[in-house]
Amino acid sequence: MDGLAVPVHGFRILTGNANRPLAESIAKSLDVELCKATVSRFADGEVFVRLDENVRGADVFIVQPTNTPAENIMELLLLIDAARRASAARITCVMPYYGYARQDRKDQPRVAIGAKLMANMIARAGADRILGLDFHFHQLQGFFDIPVDHLYAAPVFTAHYRKKGLVDPVVVAPDVGSAKMARGFAKRLNASLAIIDKRRPTANVAEVVNVVGEVEGKDCLLADDMIDTAGTVSEAAKALKDLGARNIYVCASHALLSGPAVERLSKAPIEEVAVTDSIQLPESKRFDKLAVLGIGELMAKAIRFTHSDQSVSSLFE
The missing domain is CATH 3.40.50.2020 (Rossmann fold)
Structure with a gap:
């Protein structure tokens, strides 16, 4: 952890528009630049995503909370898909906030289980791993069929x-x-x-x-x-x-x-x-x-540990 400011190579930090200042804080703590990407809208409001840097073979971390508006979710899914189609080696979805987490069960007739639907969409889009912070319910980790590292503030x-x-x-x-x-x-x-x-x-x-x-x-x-x-x-x-x-x-x-x-x-x-x-x-x-x-430094340490295959849980011991 003492060497956190040393440049780490072989990975890219991507972000949408949901919380760019946090992504910039994470990148600064890791002493890297944010990966250049275009995340914009067509005239009718449709989300458009393009990666403007080569990520082939890279360990890609996409920083994007999924709070409202719902376009934040679409940005995340399209960023994952773009990175997968650009041949990224591994895609980790960094969600400082997991939206729709309160819809975790059928507590009344004919309701959707939004938390599970979100997990399914993120995994199907091509994410290999999740880094989350203080889920509303800890058991939401089990909704994912991919590894989840649950961080605490x-x-x-x-x-x-x-x-x-x-x-x-x-x-x-x-x-x-x-x-x-x-x-x-x-x-x-x-x-x-x-x-x-x-x-x-x-x-x-x-x-x-x-x-x-x-x-x-x-x-x-x-x-x-x-x-x-x-x-x-x-x-x-x-x-x-x-x-x-x-x-x-x-x-x-x-x-x-x-x-x-x-x-x-x-x-x-x-x-x-x-x-x-x-x-x-x-x-x-x-x-x-x-x-x-600020949680930028905490998230940066978790990203660094994930990239180097170290124990993320050691951050909280």
């Missing part, structure tokens, strides 16, 4: 909060599904753990029922994998404040920040909302409490 958040000197910290899981992630944070930060019992009457609507754990007089860190409409974390923050929590911090790997999210987070009793740059945020979704932490 925890080291980035841990370094951030260690500098803050939290007072008697407690990591709070906003729901039972986030308990494992919160437990990992608590162990790294030498903090205690609390869990919020949440009820969701309808989609994107959260209702706090109870808080399991001691939070009075403590700094609380609400940890989740994503923030969409921010209903969960804003209601959780209010509940913690009512129970006597000292300061409340929120961290999430993926900042979707849909609909009323910015307004809710701005008004909630939260000191800071820390997210990663896995999704490119427009200026309209940035606010005073928001701290965006």
Whole structure:
């Protein structure tokens, strides 16, 4: 890892338009240039992709989150197909955010399982490997019939909060599904753990029922994998404040920040909302409490280890 700045040959970093700044950060950490590619639109909006450099026999890494709009998915599939048809030796799909991950099962009649469909399309397009970050459900790795390396943003958040000197910290899981992630944070930060019992009457609507754990007089860190409409974390923050929590911090790997999210987070009793740059945020979704932490170096190390056939899991030990 000490030699991360040494140029690495034999691979190419490709990207679409979904999150070019992150791809540039990864390339900079690896001391390489992004592979030149044209990713544009025809007059009717159809996506056009062309690789402008030779990738024959190269180890190709395509950096592209699959958040909305759906054109991001088409860009990814066409980039994979273009690299395969250009005779790349191996194609690794680097997905800082895996869109459609919440559609992972038939929880009601006649619904699509979008997460599985996405996995099928990526594999059929020609990807040989997946590098993902903080999937919404860890079992999504099993949806792929190709190898998956699942990365965690925890080291980035841990370094951030260690500098803050939290007072008697407690990591709070906003729901039972986030308990494992919160437990990992608590162990790294030498903090205690609390869990919020949440009820969701309808989609994107959260209702706090109870808080399991001691939070009075403590700094609380609400940890989740994503923030969409921010209903969960804003209601959780209010509940913690009512129970006597000292300061409340929120961290999430993926900042979707849909609909009323910015307004809710701005008004909630939260000191800071820390997210990663896995999704490119427009200026309209940035606010005073928001701290965006870079994952470019972490992803670069994972790419370097993958290229040299080293253990990616060693990054988190």
